[in-house]
């Protein structure tokens with residue numbers, strides 16, 4: 302017997318179903334739900350697409366679609382993906398690829414690339430009363446591009462979906478308290494960033510973020526908040542949100558990307574601008590914004606016109622402070638003997654730098670595609686020099702910023 306929780310929600314679907322009431326108390330609720338590959342498949346069905354996933358237990362979940370490119374997204378309370386083979390799971394022409402993994406701590410995501418606009422027609426999860434096993438089904442039907450766009454979009458995070466936060470937004474702190482620095486280790490979880498010769502950007506940047514955090518805390522007068530302190534996926538929007546929540550004075554995003562073309566090497570400090578200073582910066586920004594495609598969040602289309610004006614006003618005041626921060630960082634890295642790129646200071650439209658009122662920079666510490674940089678990035682002594690340079694740069698910047706603040710606010 303199976304209890305059927307069936308949502309027929311037309312096209313705009315936000316199916317957030319908790320587990321059905323269970324009779325026994327003997328089940329192990331601490332174990333993660335696992336996917337039963339023998340009873341899971343994604344296939345073409347009629348003119349549409351059918352998704353069937355069997356889980357070892359029911360979990361809260363939701364499903365929705367996204368545009369540009371068309372994707373279907375399934376979110377679950379954490380699922381153990383061990384043994385899931387996408388080639389075995391995906392047996393359809395109307396879905397071209399899929400990825401899955403941890404989306405944020407405690408939550409998992411499966412993203413299905415759709416061959417065209419296929420709108421969610423119905424979806425539901427049934428839970429067997431005897432075994433507790435759960436069966437998630439979803440059916441997608443062809444739609445016009447316009448109809449698909451109208452019903453697509455990430456639903457807002459309701460209760461239970463947001464990360465555990467007390468929700469109280471700290472007001473921006475004055476300069477009397479400690480300097481609050483948010484260090485953002487690039488990538489994480491399902492998104493590894495660049496990978497070369499066994500080195501992975503997300504791991505190296507997490508190591509650097511932790512080391513830098515210790516260096517800054519030891520310097521005194523600085524509070525550090527990490528956007529992630531483990532190998533979990535954090536959306537770009539969430540990274541910016543964290544900076545706001547903790548009342549950050551400075552936001553530093555750490556990366557070590559790889560470039561296929563050219564011979565990029567040496568550190569680059571990026572600031573935000575509407576137009577990229579060069580093609581390489583534009584390409585990097587574009588690639589990092591693909592992270593948003595994965596997480597289902599599109600920052601670019603979010604702000605309405607009024608918000609745009611407010612953001613511009615905030616940036617007007619923030620931009621010179623950000624530029625001075627970038628200057629100080631480049632100078633300190635040079636003084637510390639860290640190799641710099643021939644264009645060490647650049648600007649491009651990175652989503653992660655879009656906190657209008659917080660000076661934010663993205664430091665490309667080096668390039669994993671370059672042999673020398675790779676050796677440096679993997680060397681704790683080199684990373685310690687970079688952390689020391691950031692500490693020195695912040696000290697210089699703070700002094701300048703304090704001296705100039707009365708002028709800026711006149």
Ligand SMILES: [Zn+2]
Pocket residue numbers: 487488494495502555556557558
């Ligand atoms: Zn990166």
